[in-house]
Amino acid sequence: SQKIEQNSEALNIQEGKTATLTCNYTNYSPAYLQWYRQDPGRGPVFLLLIRENEKEKRKERLKVTFDTTLKQSLFHITASQPADSATYLCALGAGNNRKLIWGLGTSLAVNP
C-alpha cells in the first residue's frame, strides 16, 4: 500500500541554522508534492508545491527538492527563526485532490 514517512522525532535547531525536513514515500508515483505548515490547534497552511518534473522550488527562505528516483522530498528553511517553530506536513498527489496522501508531520523547534 501507499506509504509516506516524515521524520517522526522532533527536530530542534538553533536560530540562524538551516532546518532540513524529510518526506519519503513508497508504492506511489505522485504527480506533485506539497508542504504545509501547521501550528498547534490550527489548520494547515499551504507553503509550496513541487511537480514531478521539477527538481527544486524556492520561496523566500524556503526550498523544496523532489527526487522521484529516491522517492524523497527535502524541505529546507534557511536562516531559521523561532517563529518557524511548527509542525510541517508533506502531502502527495496525483491529479484529483481527493487522493492526496498526508504524512504525519515533523515538529520543528527553533531555539533562540
Add this chain to the structure above:
Amino acid sequence: SQTIHQWPATLVQPVGSPLSLECTVEGTSNPNLYWYRQAAGRGLQLLFYSVGIGQISSEVPQNLSASRPQDRQFILSSKKLLLSDSGFYLCAWSTAVSGNTIYFGEGSWLTVV
C-alpha cells in the same frame, strides 16, 4: 480574497448526542469542499468531498454525514456521536484556479465524553 470560516471552534458532546459543524467559504465560487479529521498520531484523513451543491462523496465508512445546502456552505453532522468520533475536524476548499492547493479552516476540536 478568499476566506473560510468554521465553527464552533471547540465543543464537548456526550456519547449519543447529535453533531453539527458548519463551514462557509467567501470570496470564491463553486469551490470543491472537504471535511478532514486529524486524530492524535494520525495523518489527515479525508472524510467527505463535494464538487457542488448536493454532491457529496464519502471517503470512509463512518458515523458521520455531510451536506452542502449552498454553494459555499458545507456541514458535517452526526445523529449519535461515538467516543471514537473525537478529534480535530478541518474544513477545506480548493478551486480550479487554486489547482492542487487546498486551503484549510481553523478547525473544530470535538471531544466526545
